Amino acid sequence: MSRRSALLLFFIVITSIVVQVSLLPIFVISPFKPDLLLVIMVFIALRGPFEAGAPLAWILGMLNDVCSGLFLGLNAATFLISFLIIKSVSGRMYAGSSLLFVLTVLGVTFVNFALSLILMVLFTTTSGIVYSMFTDFLPHLLINAFVASVVTLFPNFDEQVPTT
Amino acid sequence: MDFLKKYTYQLLIGGCVLAALLFFSLNVPRSREANVIERTTLSLLSPLLQPVYRFSGFVEDIRDRYLLLVDTHNENIRLREDIRALNLRVHEANEALLENWRLEQLLNMKKRFKEPMIAASVIGEDVTSWFRSLVINRGSSNGVRGGMAVISAEGVVGQTVKVSATTSRVLLLTDHASGISAINQRSRARGVVKGRGEMNCSLEFTTRGEDVKVGDILITSGIGGVFLKGIPIGEVTMVKRGEYGIFQTVSVRPATNLPHLEEVLIVQRGGYE
Numbered sequence: 001m002s003r004r005s006a007l008l009l010f011f012i013v014i015t016s017i018v019v020q021v022s023l024l025p026i027f028v029i030s031p032f033k034p035d036l037l038l039v040i041m042v043f044i045a046l047r048g049p050f051e052a053g054a055p056l057a058w059i060l061g062m063l064n065d066v067c068s069g070l071f072l073g074l075n076a077a078t079f080l081i082s083f084l085i086i087k088s089v090s091g092r093m094y095a096g097s098s099l100l101f102v103l104t105v106l107g108v109t110f111v112n113f114a115l116s117l118i119l120m121v122l123f124t125t126t127s128g129i130v131y132s133m134f135t136d137f138l139p140h141l142l143i144n145a146f147v148a149s150v151v152t153l154f155p156n157f158d159e160q161v162p163t164t
Numbered sequence: 165m166d167f168l169k170k171y172t173y174q175l176l177i178g179g180c181v182l183a184a185l186l187f188f189s190l191n192v193p194r195s196r197e198a199n200v201i202e203r204t205t206l207s208l209l210s211p212l213l214q215p216v217y218r219f220s221g222f223v224e225d226i227r228d229r230y231l232l233l234v235d236t237h238n239e240n241i242r243l244r245e246d247i248r249a250l251n252l253r254v255h256e257a258n259e260a261l262l263e264n265w266r267l268e269q270l271l272n273m274k275k276r277f278k279e280p281m282i283a284a285s286v287i288g289e290d291v292t293s294w295f296r297s298l299v300i301n302r303g304s305s306n307g308v309r310g311g312m313a314v315i316s317a318e319g320v321v322g323q324t325v326k327v328s329a330t331t332s333r334v335l336l337l338t339d340h341a342s343g344i345s346a347i348n349q350r351s352r353a354r355g356v357v358k359g360r361g362e363m364n365c366s367l368e369f370t371t372r373g374e375d376v377k378v379g380d381i382l383i384t385s386g387i388g389g390v391f392l393k394g395i396p397i398g399e400v401t402m403v404k405r406g407e408y409g410i411f412q413t414v415s416v417r418p419a420t421n422l423p424h425l426e427e428v429l430i431v432q433r434g435g436y437e
Contacts, residue, residue, distance in 0.1 A: 017291075021299060025289035033293050067288070069295030070325060070341055129294055129340040132361030136293040 013040060013060065021067050031139035034147040037064050038112060041079050042105050043151070045086035046095040057083035071124060078115040082108045098152035105148035109141050263426075269317030270427055277392050281429040282306055284314075287331070296339035296359060296422075298322075302430060303330045309435030311390060314428050319396035319419030320344060320384060321428050324435070332430075336422055337397065338365055345387040346397050351375035357382060357397050357416055363423065365398060367414035376403050376414055389434045 016036035024033055037060045044053045061079030065072045086104060093100055117133055151157070168175070267283075274281050284306075288299035302308050304327050314321040314334045322336040335342055342359040346367060353374035355367040370376060380400040386393030402415035 020291045021288035030293045033291065035292070037291075064291060066326075067299075068290045068292040069297065070335065124341075128358070128360055132340065133294045135362075140293055 009040075009044075009056075013037070013063070016040060017063060017067060031136040032143045033140070034143045035064070035109065035112075035140070036147065037061075038079070038082075038108060038144065039105055039147050039151060041083060042086065042101065042108050042148070045083045046090050046101060046104060050087055053087065054080065054083060071120070074116060074119055075112075077119065078112045081115055082111050085111065096157075098149075098157065101152055102145055102148045106141060106145050109144045113137055113140070266317065266427055270429055273315065273317050274429055277431070279392065280432040282308065282432060284332075284428050284430055286425050286428065294361060296336040296342075296361065297325070298334045298336060298425065300332050300334055300428060300430075301330070303328045303332050305329045307432055308332050308430055312433065312435040313391045313395075313431040315391075315395055315431065316420045316425060316428050318421065319398070320391060321420050321422070321425065323390055324430065334428070337418060338363055338422060343368075344391060344397060345385040346382045347385045348374075348376055348400075349381040349383050350377075351380070354385065355382075355414070363418070364401070365416040365418060367400070367416050368411065370412055370414060371410055372405050372412050374412070376400060376412065378403055381419075382416060392431060392433070 020033070020036050028034075041057045041060045044056055048056070058076050058080045061076030062073070064075040064079070068075070086108065113133065117130065120129060270283065282302055284300040284302040286298050287301045290297040298321075300314070308324055308327050310324055310327050310332075312324045314323055320337055322334045322339070322342060324332045325335045326333040336359065337344055337357065338359040338361065340359050340361055344357045346355055346357045347353070348355075351374070353370055353376055355370035355374075357365045358368050359365050367376070367382065378400055382397045382400065384391040384393060384395045384397060396419040398416040398418040400414055401417045402413075404413040406413070
């Protein structure tokens with residue numbers, strides 16, 4: 001990843017966190033909070049190099065954990081697993097496709113949900129959270145897909161991320 | 165005759181002046197009436213005066229309505245700016261008034277208890293939808309520790325978790341991981357208020373025989389050492405006693421309006437490093 005890409009990514013991640021923590025909760029009701037860091041992770045998984053992408057996915061998950069819930073490392077683990085799943089198949093696909101990006105975000109939202117659910121049931125004692133997660137799942141899925149589709153409208157979306 | 169010939173010009177001028185003065189003096193008593201000369205002159209001029217006057221009116225209109233519109237436009241912009249500035253000041257004054265009212269309520273709550281408290285503002289919320297937490301602008305540098313009670317003017321908000329130097333996360337009482345020992349203010353029935361993820365909670369471990377009714381107010385019991393005794397937690401909105409089972413199902417609406425929370429108090433008691 002070039003220095004310019006890294007700086008741009010850093011800026012986008014920081015902006016996303018600020019928007020997600022302080023801005024969106026004022027205007028958006030709870031189930032419709034988009035997972036901006038997840039969308040960024042999917043973008044990196046589809047376009048970026050593996051060596052930089054894997055630790056980045058974990059870091060993005062950690063950032064998500066810092067701003068959410070009690071369990072540090074939960075999203076870090078699910079993001080990393082999701083990244084590895086995407087990376088294992090992304091080489092055989094046309095990663096520049098907008099439709100593929102939206103579908104991947106949908107799929108990863110589902111995978112992330114399932115993994116979080118499994119990890120929390122296995123390792124924590126927050127029994128009632130399953131109900132909340134299920135009730136919020138569909139709006140969460142739809143809003144993430146919406147955000148992903150908005151991202152595809154950005155100029156230069158089709159460009160490959162420079163790797164050097 | 166030589167005299168007349170010699171001074172003809174001067175005499176003519178003097179006569180004219182005298183005639184003019186005579187004419188003037190004769191007309192002084194009838195100064196409010198139009199004489200023949202005036203009437204005739206006015207009658208003759210009126211056909212000319214009217215269109216010229218209209219034309220000059222038209223020119224004046226152009227000057228006033230079009231040329232001077234530049235000033236009107238500028239004035240309009242200035243007045244709009246003034247209105248905007250005044251509206252902003254009215255808005256700020258209203259906001260200050262409301263903030264003052266909220267802080268007064270918060271101060272009243274603070275006065276009820278002897279423990280030291282720190283005021284904090286909410287600066288963020290949980291990024292996911294299935295956890296319920298807030299971010300406040302006070303941290304360890306302000307004396308905040310994990311596990312301290314957070315309250316508002318209306319009642320319990322939650323407790324601090326994950327404290328950094330300048331900010332803290334507050335686990336809301338509606339989070340699934342939250343549990344607060346409670347007493348029914350009316351019947352003194354005991355239980356534990358647990359979060360249900362949405363903007364409501366449930367009263368757990370209250371046996372079927374306990375007297376709990378819709379509309380009852382639940383307050384903190386003080387057991388556990390985190391929350392002081394007597395802080396409102398919420399109001400009972402539903403009670404269901406099944407045919408079987410030891411406990412009854414009780415839904416609770418939090419006393420604090422959590423989605424619109426702006427200022428909170430952190431009770432500086434207990435907590436962990």
